[in-house]
Amino acid sequence: MSETTGLPMRVPMPGLPVSVRIHEVGPRDGLQNEKAVVPTEVKAEFVHRLAAAGLTTIEATSLVRPEWVPQLADAEQLYPLLGDLTGVELPVLVPNARGxxxxxxxGVRRIAVFGSATESFARRNLNRTVDESLAMFAPVIERALAEGVTVRGYLSMCFGDPWEGPVPAERVVSVARQLYELGCAELSLGDTIGVATPGQVRALLTDLRTAGVPVSALAVHFHDTYGQALANTLAALEHGVTTVDASAGGLGGCPYARSATGNLATEDLVWMLQGLGIETGVDLGRLAGTSVWLAGHLGRPSPSRIVRALTSED
Structure with missing residues (x-):
């Protein structure tokens, strides 16, 4: 295997952000969907390699009950192994007050809560209605803020739901506003089953801005089920979004929605952003090498197109 030093030609487009912060979700959202349990030491090295590649926000794990997501049952063992990382934010997902x-x-300083725009997914993922889940999050967010902890709100099923079909924008706006008003500093809009298209993305972002949710508080989280993740990301960038979720090597999906295939691959995102002249601080070669290394531990090749292109056999 040989790594090419090839990079895309930089041809900026007008009206796009100067820089983008990548919110890397591979260690959490990626590994939680693996059938095999990855050893704690491998997870720790994965996070360290991602940081060495230049990623500054890496979602490390999830503090859910082990029987719900056994792949992440070692959170208490993993997190202390990351204490030597400086200049890197290591948020974790928490489901409730116990989390x-x-x-x-x-000693976590950044957490995330995981909500749903639809009733069907809220019941399957949280065993609650949308309103009940918001009521559960309220004291969690309040306590976190009182402790000086920053809170991110994930909002899943923002564009389509496998049980309910297309999701009306007004429903997403309603739940997003409530999460924002509860104190979430950032809202990640999830296309959990990958059905969104750019026009739908632009329309939802416009509606959110009209409803008083500033674009500076928004991130996007696209799945590539129908090959639309990069197109949707570009639409979000054109609207002013500067935080994009991605998963190294395209790992992940959602254990509660079978039609939710892999996340947008971080390498594919970085390639596009570099070509647009948008700064990320990420070394694409080191990142691709990290995904190849992890693929070896998982026993299968990375689904990322850019990883395959950069690490193809001679």
Whole structure:
């Protein structure tokens, strides 16, 4: 295997951000969907390699009950192994007040809560209605803010739901506003089953801005089920979004929605952003090498097109 030093030609487009912060979700959203449990030491090295590649926000794990997501049951063992990383934010997902207590005990300074725009997914993922889940999040967010912890809100099923079909924008706006008003500093809009198209993305972002949710508080989280993730990301960038979720090597999906295939691959995103002249701070070669290394531990090749292109056999 040989790595090419090829990079895209930089041809900026007018009206796009100067820089983008990539919110790397591979260690959490990626590994939680693997059938095999990855050893704690391998996870720790994965996070360190991602940081060495220049990623500054890496979602490390999830503090859910082990029987829900056994792949991430080692959170208390993993997080202390990351204490030597400086200049890197290491948020964790917390499901409820108990999860927050565990996060605080570990010294976590950034957490995320995971909500849904649709009733069907809320019941399957949280065993609650949308309103009940918001009521559960309220004291968690309040306590976190009181402790000086920054809170991100994930909002899944923003564009389509496998049980309910297309999701009306007004429903997404309603839940997003409530999460924002509860105190979430950032809202990640999830296309959980990958059905969105650029016009739908632009329309939702416009509606959110009209409803008083600033674009500076928004991130996007696209899945590539129908090959639309990069197109949708570009539409979001044109609207002013500067935070994009991605997963190294295209790992992940959603264990509660079978039609949710892999996340947008971080390498594919970085290639596009570099070509547009948008700064990310990420070394694409080191990142691709990290995904190849992890693929070896997982026993299968990376699904990322850019990883395959950069690490093809001679």
């Amino acid at each position: 927050l207590e565990r996060a605080l005990a570990l």
